[in-house]
Amino acid sequence: MEHEVMEFDVLIVGAGPAGLASACRLKQLDPDLNVCVVEKGSEVGAHILSGAVIDPKALHELFPDWQEMGAPLTTAADQDEIVLLKDKSSSVKIPNWMAPKTMHNKGNYIASLGNLARWLAEQAENMGVEIFPGFTAADLAYDENGRVQGVITGDMGIGSDNMPKDSYMPGMALHAKFTIFAEGCRGHLGKQLISKFDLDKDRDPQHYGIGLKELWDIDPQKHKPGLVIHGSGWPLEGDTSGGFFLYHTDNNQVAVGMIIDLNYSNPWISPFEEFQQLKHHPVLSQYLEGGKRVSYGARAIAKGGFNSLPKMQFPGGVLIGCDAGTLNFSRIKGTHTAMKSGMIAAEAIFEALSNDRIEAEHFEQMYKDSWLYRELFSSRNFGPALHKFGRWLGGAFNTVDQNLFGGKLPVTLHDRVEDHAKLKQANESKTIFYPKPDGKLSFDKLSSVYLSNTNHEEDQPCHLQLSKEELPLTVNIPLYEEPAQRYCPAGVYEVTEGDTGKRLQINGQNCLHCKTCDIKDPCQNIQWLPPEGGGGPNYPNM
Amino acid sequence: MKILVAVKRVIDYNAKVRVKADNTDVDLSNTKMAINPFCEIAVEEAVRLKEAGTASEIVVASVGPKSCQEQIRAALALGADRGIQIETEDSPESLNVAKLLAKVVEEEQPELIIMGKQAIDSDNNQTGQMLAALLGMPQATFASEVSIADGKAQVTREVDGGLQTLAINLPAIVTTDLRLNEPRYAALPNIMKAKRKPLDVKTPADLGVELKQHTQLLKVTEPAERNAGILVSSVDELIEKLKNEAKVI
Numbered sequence: 001m002e003h004e005v006m007e008f009d010v011l012i013v014g015a016g017p018a019g020l021a022s023a024c025r026l027k028q029l030d031p032d033l034n035v036c037v038v039e040k041g042s043e044v045g046a047h048i049l050s051g052a053v054i055d056p057k058a059l060h061e062l063f064p065d066w067q068e069m070g071a072p073l074t075t076a077a078d079q080d081e082i083v084l085l086k087d088k089s090s091s092v093k094i095p096n097w098m099a100p101k102t103m104h105n106k107g108n109y110i111a112s113l114g115n116l117a118r119w120l121a122e123q124a125e126n127m128g129v130e131i132f133p134g135f136t137a138a139d140l141a142y143d144e145n146g147r148v149q150g151v152i153t154g155d156m157g158i159g160s161d162n163m164p165k166d167s168y169m170p171g172m173a174l175h176a177k178f179t180i181f182a183e184g185c186r187g188h189l190g191k192q193l194i195s196k197f198d199l200d201k202d203r204d205p206q207h208y209g210i211g212l213k214e215l216w217d218i219d220p221q222k223h224k225p226g227l228v229i230h231g232s233g234w235p236l237e238g239d240t241s242g243g244f245f246l247y248h249t250d251n252n253q254v255a256v257g258m259i260i261d262l263n264y265s266n267p268w269i270s271p272f273e274e275f276q277q278l279k280h281h282p283v284l285s286q287y288l289e290g291g292k293r294v295s296y297g298a299r300a301i302a303k304g305g306f307n308s309l310p311k312m313q314f315p316g317g318v319l320i321g322c323d324a325g326t327l328n329f330s331r332i333k334g335t336h337t338a339m340k341s342g343m344i345a346a347e348a349i350f351e352a353l354s355n356d357r358i359e360a361e362h363f364e365q366m367y368k369d370s371w372l373y374r375e376l377f378s379s380r381n382f383g384p385a386l387h388k389f390g391r392w393l394g395g396a397f398n399t400v401d402q403n404l405f406g407g408k409l410p411v412t413l414h415d416r417v418e419d420h421a422k423l424k425q426a427n428e429s430k431t432i433f434y435p436k437p438d439g440k441l442s443f444d445k446l447s448s449v450y451l452s453n454t455n456h457e458e459d460q461p462c463h464l465q466l467s468k469e470e471l472p473l474t475v476n477i478p479l480y481e482e483p484a485q486r487y488c489p490a491g492v493y494e495v496t497e498g499d500t501g502k503r504l505q506i507n508g509q510n511c512l513h514c515k516t517c518d519i520k521d522p523c524q525n526i527q528w529l530p531p532e533g534g535g536g537p538n539y540p541n542m
Numbered sequence: 543m544k545i546l547v548a549v550k551r552v553i554d555y556n557a558k559v560r561v562k563a564d565n566t567d568v569d570l571s572n573t574k575m576a577i578n579p580f581c582e583i584a585v586e587e588a589v590r591l592k593e594a595g596t597a598s599e600i601v602v603a604s605v606g607p608k609s610c611q612e613q614i615r616a617a618l619a620l621g622a623d624r625g626i627q628i629e630t631e632d633s634p635e636s637l638n639v640a641k642l643l644a645k646v647v648e649e650e651q652p653e654l655i656i657m658g659k660q661a662i663d664s665d666n667n668q669t670g671q672m673l674a675a676l677l678g679m680p681q682a683t684f685a686s687e688v689s690i691a692d693g694k695a696q697v698t699r700e701v702d703g704g705l706q707t708l709a710i711n712l713p714a715i716v717t718t719d720l721r722l723n724e725p726r727y728a729a730l731p732n733i734m735k736a737k738r739k740p741l742d743v744k745t746p747a748d749l750g751v752e753l754k755q756h757t758q759l760l761k762v763t764e765p766a767e768r769n770a771g772i773l774v775s776s777v778d779e780l781i782e783k784l785k786n787e788a789k790v791i
């Protein structure tokens with residue numbers, strides 16, 4: 001099908017910190033560049049979810065006077081606590097010297113990443129960047145030589161019967177000299193690019209976690225702005241690894257959340273229920289009790305780090321931020337690295353444009369010469385150590401490696417099993433029964449999804465597609481008790497029982513765009529595709 | 543024919559409304575805002591009249607702080623020609639909006655004024671009627687069908703008992719109901735073009751209107767929470783509970 005074409009110098013897919021930092025940097029280097037950003041969320045920030053404790057390093061390089069300019073990084077993280085939860089009521093504090101240095105947060109800020117993205121978008125628009133929220137980049141556009149030429153935006157107004165409705169508006173071809181992909185973790189175009197250009201050749205597979213987060217209004221008496229609490233342990237059991245955070249932000253609010261590694265083996269695990277249970281621990285409930293939950297959301301995290309990072313430059317563009325996997329898991333931080341990768345991409349593209357070269361192949365060298373490379377390299381063993389040696393020995397290894405050797409121990413640990421392949425069958429695993437939510441500290445999925453302001457046009461094709469329709473019935477339900485109904489944090493997947501037996505029902509309109517199903521399905525049978533533009537969560541202050 | 547459309551910036555209909563912890567107002571910080579859905583229908587109707595050759599120019603006006611220019615731009619992207627923002631601090635009450643719009647009407651002399659029947663934030667359903675009274679113009683509210691011919695508008699209204707069809711002389715005011723039309727999506731090139739369409743900013747002083755406060759917001763609270771229901775196993779148990787627990791029979 002022919003699409004109407006619009007041409008730009010540089011097209012950026014995704015208005016998150018990476019994409020917007022890239023856009024700003026391009027305009028700083030050449031104000032005449034024609035830069036366009038497309039964003040699937042209904043507005044910038046609508047789909048952004050992060051803890052977040054942010055290292056302002058990259059922001060400072062982009063806008064040295066960011067504080068005077070009013071960037072929404074105002075709460076300094078001035079107190080770190082690291083806690084190990086031993087069981088449902090007891091805990092131990094880890095003294096600072098015993099924790100890996102990467103876990104210290106002096107100089108960082110507790111902030112809402114969504115609000116930082118909103119602020120970056122304002123700066124970009126003031127510099128003349130065209131930002132289009134509500135438009136999905138549905139497909140890749142290649143030229144006759146197989147070089148990426150841009151993207152095709154999603155059609156609007158297609159009914160659930162796949163037929164155009166009265167409101168039908170066909171997608172457009174957005175072409176550019178260079179396209180930057182900044183979709184975030186497990187972007188559906190990024191995934192296609194990695195496979196098409198073999199960008200992950202000789203790399204470890206990407207590893208993922210699912211992050212769940214809530215925002216609470218708490219009793220002002222209990223509020224300690226600047227306090228950062230990290231921890232792990234209970235309620236996670238066995239080989240399930242992960243951790244939690246509780247950040248005291250401003251306005252008498254705390255951000256509380258949990259990250260669970262998606263290489264867990266027990267299909268009975270529900271990350272959502274683990275998180276709900278966690279909040280009952282006194283370390284967290286002491287702050288939450290009497291408070292009110294105001295927002296909820298979830299997002300997958302690419303945490304494989306250095307060893308899993310694919311080649312980022314390819315014919316026609318660059319893959320940046322979490323779309324590639326630049327997050328530094330040893331610091332549980334990805335904002336500064338994502339922004340830096342975007343800024344390097346902008347510099348490489350500017351360099352190519354100024355020298356009339358059609359590829360930005362200097363990107364790889366510029367990346368290797370940057371602090372981003374050095375930072376990711378020195379943390380390369382953190383995740384694999386935890387996966388290989390477990391929480392205790394792995395944690396000790398990390399403390400020694402990071403604090404005594406600055407990440408320079410001359411070994412590189414690898415973790416070569418894909419996360420979905422770790423899942424065991426239901427009958428080989430311990431069944432888990434989660435307690436009922438109390439409606440005060442813990443809640444059910446549906447009332448949680450309600451707080452994410454998620455909405456999709458109802459009359460549209462389901463955006464979660466099964467490559468093989470029969471697999472839920474032949475494999476997922478009989479062997480794994482369909483894990484999707486538990487790992488999905490939004491209740492999208494339901495196994496229902498009717499006259500004709502069991503079937504998998506997919507409630508696509510609940511989808512939080514976290515991408516966990518695309519990652520964790522044991523058969524890799526679920527394809528996350530973008531729904532109609534503007535659909536999905538509408539996160540405020542997340 | 544020139545059409546004036548008034549639009550209001552409101553909290554997006556998908557966003558959950560949160561009450562500020564001190565109960566002084568609704569918390570709108572970093573919440574998704576949008577064009578009021580009824581106003582969007584008004585814009586769509588004006589654009590359809592222009593596409594049909596009935597209208598020649600569409601002017602969009604909004605009253606509010608600078609941020610409401612976003613909603614004016616959204617209306618321009620749907621097909622309106624130029625915008626007027628009347629700069630005020632907060633969202634003023636209906637009578638003030640009507641007085642400001644009355645001055646815009648005097649300046650612009652449109653033959654048709656289309657606006658939403660109400661805004662989904664305050665749900666007042668007043669501005670259109672007040673504007674008609676201030677201008678002494680005919681009004682047709684809650685429109686589900688509009689046709690223009692021979693200096694008259696024929697408007698089908700949604701009323702409690704069914705549909706009522708009115709013929710009114712132009713210039714007139716029409717307020718839109720949900721079934722009037724389904725607004726289109728703004729196309730990407732049109733959003734770009736909208737950024738370059740003219741947008742004037744005026745103050746109430748420019749229009750010679752002094753804003754007066756007639757109402758005062760005392761307190762905003764969330765609706766009382768409903769208790770969860772219970773399943774009963776028999777009719778007898780139901781009757782017993784209605785009698786002794788709920789005490790309604």
